[in-house]
Amino acid sequence: MIPAVHPYEARYRHESGGPHFYFTTKPVIAWSDEGLALVADETTGRLRKADTYSNFAGLSAGDAKVVATLPGGGWLAEFRQEDGTSTFCRVIGWLVQDDGTCTPGVSCQDGIVENPVESPNFIRLHEPNPAVIVASEAEPAHLIPPLAGRTVPCQEASSRSC
Structure with missing residues (x-):
């Protein structure tokens, strides 16, 4: 055997x-x-x-087994919408597999964590921008990090269709 x-x-x-x-x-x-x-x-x-x-x-x-998770660290996933515009979702975490690979995870409105790279409208991942807006616990963030010279409201960032 x-x-x-x-x-x-x-x-x-x-x-x-x-x-x-x-x-x-x-x-x-x-x-x-x-x-x-x-x-x-x-x-x-x-x-x-x-x-x-x-x-x-x-x-x-089979899929490699997840052995650890890491925080998203400010990374964003960009998706192309049917009207040609882009939307952005925060990478909420990175899954570390037993074979050494790491895959990003984004969460849809249904709460399911998915690998954005597998989405047909995925464009690319954006590394963290040092101009991240930090919000206090009392007041939630209203903007995600500036991207390509513009800011994107959180609502737009979470409106991608899975």
Whole structure:
């Protein structure tokens, strides 16, 4: 048995009535001596060949595991809107993965943290500007850092569509 060093996931297809279906995943724990993916079988408490489940749909590269988070540090993500204008969202944090990569996280109005780079209307990340407006705890900030010679109201910055 060979330990799984790089993250892979076994995908399983489930029917949800009619033509609809969804997938679940199990992490590949190890590889057999024959090179087959092994996953944990929760029922038996043993490793099992991933492809022995009847709804096995294949393997895919898994995501690196998050091992730490860092504050956003004033970074901004820029997005192009349908009307051609740009909006900006604060990077609320950086996710540090076990493979050493860091990905930015922005939060939509629904509260879900997403990687802005994966958004189809993402343009670029902007590094922190030293002219950050600092607000006291009693009075919230009304502006985000100046960008390209202009300031952007917070409401505009949080209006991007995910």
